[in-house]
Amino acid sequence: MTNKQIVTEFFVKGYNENDFDAVMPLLTDDYYDHSPACARSASDAINILKIVNNIFPDMMVEIIDLIEENNKVVGRFIFRATHSTEFMGVPATNKEIEWEAIEIFRIDNGKIVESWGYWPDLEIKEKLQKLSEVREGL
Secondary structure, eight states, rough: OOHHHHHHHHHHIIISSHHHHHHHHGEEEEEEEETOOOOHHHHHHHHHHHHHHHHTOOOOOEEEEEEEEEEEEEEEEEEEEESSSTTTTTTTOEEEEEEEEEEOOOOOOOEEEEEEEEEOOOHHHHHHHHHHHHHTTO
């Protein structure tokens, strides 16, 4: 598998299909996430995917761009999902939300070793608050 295929597989299996068993072999045991999610192992990463799945059970990630340089893959992604559980202090809206994110993955020997990525948390929270206000008829 190429590095781009590994990153693609991570998003398809981890977010779109919730096939966490298929994601585990894509990560090194000591996988290190430099984002605020702070995964420090493959198991941590899987647990984060499960938490995200609980909040956004129908999440679909669209890969817009994948750019590879040496052993790193940079991706631009669109995340779409229904907000079904409290997130960032906002109660479930049961409405669809969408956001864009950019993430970088370092791959070594066919496995993701580390990553850097940030969801636009403030933007997501503001969108959820607006959806909450619409739900409440404010």
